[in-house]
Amino acid sequence: MALNKEPYKGTRDFFPKQKRVQNYIFSKMKTAAESFGYEPYDGPLIEEVELYKAKSGEELINDQIYSFTDRGERFVAIRPEMTPTVARMVAQIHREESKPLRWYSIPNLMRYEKPQKGRLREHWQLNCDIFGAPGRFGEIEILQVAVNLMRSFGATAQDFEILLNDRSIVDLTFQKIMGLSKEVASKLYKIVDKSKKVPHEAVVEMVNKLGMNEKQQELFYSYLALKSFDDLGKFLEHHNELEARDNFLKFVSPLREMGLLDYIKYDATIVRGLDYYTGIVFEIFDKDPENRRAICGGGAYANLLQIFNEQPLAGVGFGLGDVTLTDFLKTHKLLPEGCENPVIDYLVTFQDERCVSRAFEVANILRSKNFKVVQHFEPLKMNKVFPLAEKKGASFVVIMGETEFNENTIQLKNLKTKQQETIALSDFKK
Amino acid sequence: MALNKEPYKGTRDFFPKQKRVQNYIFSKMKTAAESFGYEPYDGPLIEEVELYKAKSGEELINDQIYSFTDRGERFVAIRPEMTPTVARMVAQIHREESKPLRWYSIPNLMRYEKPQKGRLREHWQLNCDIFGAPGRFGEIEILQVAVNLMRSFGATAQDFEILLNDRSIVDLTFQKIMGLSKEVASKLYKIVDKSKKVPHEAVVEMVNKLGMNEKQQELFYSYLALKSFDDLGKFLEHHNELEARDNFLKFVSPLREMGLLDYIKYDATIVRGLDYYTGIVFEIFDKDPENRRAICGGGAYANLLQIFNEQPLAGVGFGLGDVTLTDFLKTHKLLPEGCENPVIDYLVTFQDERCVSRAFEVANILRSKNFKVVQHFEPLKMNKVFPLAEKKGASFVVIMGETEFNENTIQLKNLKTKQQETIALSDFKK
Secondary structure, rough: OOOOOOOOOOOOOHHHHHHHHHHHHHHHHHHHHHHOOOOEEEOOOEEHHHHHHHHHOHHHHHOOOEEEEEEOOOOEEOOOOOOOHHHHHHHHOOOOOOOOOOEOOEEEEEEOOOOOOOOOOEEEEEEEEEOOOOOOOHHHHHHHHHHHHHHHHOOOOOOOOEEEHHHHHHHHHHHHHOOOHHHHHHHHHHHHHHOOOOOHHHHHHHHHOOOOHHHHHHHHHHHHHOOHHHHHHHHHHHHHOHHHHHHHHHHHHHHHHHHHHOOOOEEOOOOOOOOOOOEEEEEEOOOOOOOOOOOEEEEEEEEOOHHHOOOOOOOEEEEEHHHHHHHHHOOOOOOOOOOOOOOEEEOOOOOOOHHHHHHHHHHHHHHHHHOEEOOOOOOOOOHHHHHHHHOEEEEEEEEEHHHHHHOEEEEEOOOOOOOEEEEEEEOOOO | OOOOOOOOOOOOOOOOHHHHHHHHHHHHHHHHHOOOOEOOOOOOOOEEEEHHHHHHOOOHHHHHHHHEEOOOOEEEEOOOOHHHHHHHHHHHHHOOOOOEEEEEOOEEEEEOOOEOOEEEOOOEEEEEEEEOOOOOOHHHHHHHHHHHHHHHOOOOOOOEEEEEHHHHHHHHHHHOOOOOHHHHHHHHHHHHHHOOOOOHHHHHHHHOOOOOHOOOOOOOOHHOOOOOOHHHHHHHHHHOOHHHHHHHHHHHHHHHHOHHHOOEEEEOOOOOOOOOOOOOEEEEEEEEOOOOOOOOEEEEEOOOOOOHHOOOOOEEEEOOOOEHHHHHHHHHHHHHHOOOOOOEEEEEEEEHHHHHHHHHHHHHHHHHHOOOEEEEOOOOOOHHHHHHHHHHHHEEEEEEEEEHHHEEEEEEEOOOOOOEEEEEEHHHHH
16 A cells, blocks of 8 residues: 655645745744844753643643653653743753843744644744843843844734733732632633633633622623723722832833834733743734734743742743744735745756766856856756756856867856856866 | 753753854755755654655664654654655655755654764754756765765865765675575675674674575675775676676766765675665765764665655665764864854943933844844943953944933944944934
8 A cells, every 4th residue: 555645634744845935934033033142042852741741731731742651661742832941951051151041942843733724733933032131121022022023024013913911910910909719810810811712601601600709700801801001000000009000011111112012912811821921921913813823922931940949030932833923924925925936046057968077067166166056967958948947046057068068168147137158167167 | 859950861952052053064064955956845743653664674663763653543753764754745746846856954853762972862964865866966966965065064085984885786796696585685784784893703603694605605705895996896897797887887987087086985884774775875984983873874765756656766865963973073173163152243231220221222223234132131330341242242332321321322342343433322223
């Protein structure tokens, strides 16, 4: 029986046309991260499951992880996300390094999911994290990185928005203002997380099951109705939480000054499922309803190193996936025309078969001058030279026919200017 | 209990210092492959085990593969090598594409091995393959790519050598000249494969068990004693295999003309374990006995698409791993000094704390001009500015003290020329 030619479910074959598009996206990611001095890192493809258990939500561990027992009886998983790895790495070295640490990576990750629009089993994800930044500067910079990256693709505030919340304020609201226990608060988090995906009645039904009193329910719905940073400020003021309000304003004011509020909106329903966030949380969304999944998710976490028995080190980071980003760029026609096509400098051809070894020589001389050169191995008729050159994305072609063979020359044609010149082989070799 | 901070056995954490070295190596790989017009591709991290079973040696499937059953009862494995994936992908599209196809990739791969010098469980591997090249041109070009890559690191014929054989000639020797059955021949392959790693007596003992007659044994040892392309030519001539000799000379002569025989030596013991090779096979070795494992292995295969019920398509390729390559580069001091260190354009600092928001502004203006900019978030004393700038690999620093705050200027210092200039903020923003 013949084997299946298709890739494993939920993964992609990147043929050169697709890989060049991905490379374009990766190079923008790299440029944006490095423009802020983020330094590259990478970690192992697999980690022990314990690490994910300690850091991630239950759903991830139970249903979505590619876990297995290795031949040495270690229970391991293909990395579903990069944050636990980066935390493990930072835990090793943070005491010797001056802060802040700024790191980025573009790892391949796997989650066992039902493949659907915007969600595959394997994807790549830009991870940017800053550790040990003072005050709220890390949060501000991370948002800047995300905005600059999106803008570097040519995206504008018409195309995308960053929806942002602050977990410390949600905690304050649920536990202090509403007076809920940690346990009920954590259940309410899950309801908030789902609230935009289900009808309002379903939210009400879920809330009713939590046994909150009328006052608490009222507070909850007034929280859920907050639509802007101003709303949130008034809400905190109304409940006499002036310190929390001022602290949050200290974070929002510079964003406003820097023009970032053109992109960033307050959203009470953004809480991010994973447990480790303690400060801001945010997600980037395409404004086109065609693409409903978040392009990016991130936030601030204070305690990520504690599972390694290390002192707390404040961190802020995001993960931005290539699947949703590519959908976004295609929807808004932000992929540059032709970025999927090959580009080379020279196509080396010969028409007289006696030039075959000369073709090898010419091609390798051009390579030694740092050109990209495709060598055609067999005599190529003149009427086929230019179609092939175009297909290969060549700027120049080398032509060697009978005359060139006899006269020890090569013909060089510039495909843009159409200029053609004859060069003595002896000069060319110099 | 605190979690383990170490990476999973046999894998590596790439901190920025190590990742930059890897990026240097990857960029050389990419440049070498693209200088021959090889096009980038990538495939899934996991494939169905059936695919590896069909194409790889038994040892790999039984003992060395990271295989598991997914939640949908598919028996899959983390890719241990790239060739089966590239074959599967080429099988999908080869009928529509003009030949030759030239493809490269630098995937991460995993094998369950005992971690040791030159061998880890996770590594990255440059894969270059050419499909559908006429005659022996594909084999020649693939060797050129490998040599050019090694040379691009500054390596010379004093540092490395390519040991090469031809499986079609080994087949001819074992089956036609020696008259062995396919079964015995295949056992003999395995002995040849091991022959350099064990004492000669062990080879004799293994050979004795195969039940070959005296004449066959004599032929085998005379084959094993061949030390050069000339030896091989004479051996074939002696056994009246003139066609095979001429065919092989047609391959060797251009290599000689192109100077590639400075790097490439004939080696009768190179056969490569995997089953799919049908033409040349080769491995690159460090000449320093410190590093004994092959840096690279490759060869030509005629039938890789048949498992997909496709017409045969001749291919030649190699895989070159980052672990052995890095050992090689370190041994021969071929990693450029400082390639592990960060490089940025600007470090933006302020000494007067009122300049904090100006620092954000200045830094982002510089980024919009495509500079790499690290912004320091807190007032930095003058005596700490230059040590920090050096550590960050900055070419310039921005300084903003009380004078600059009052006069709406910034100080810009070029760290190479030591020149310092004062720029009005209004000019800077233009």
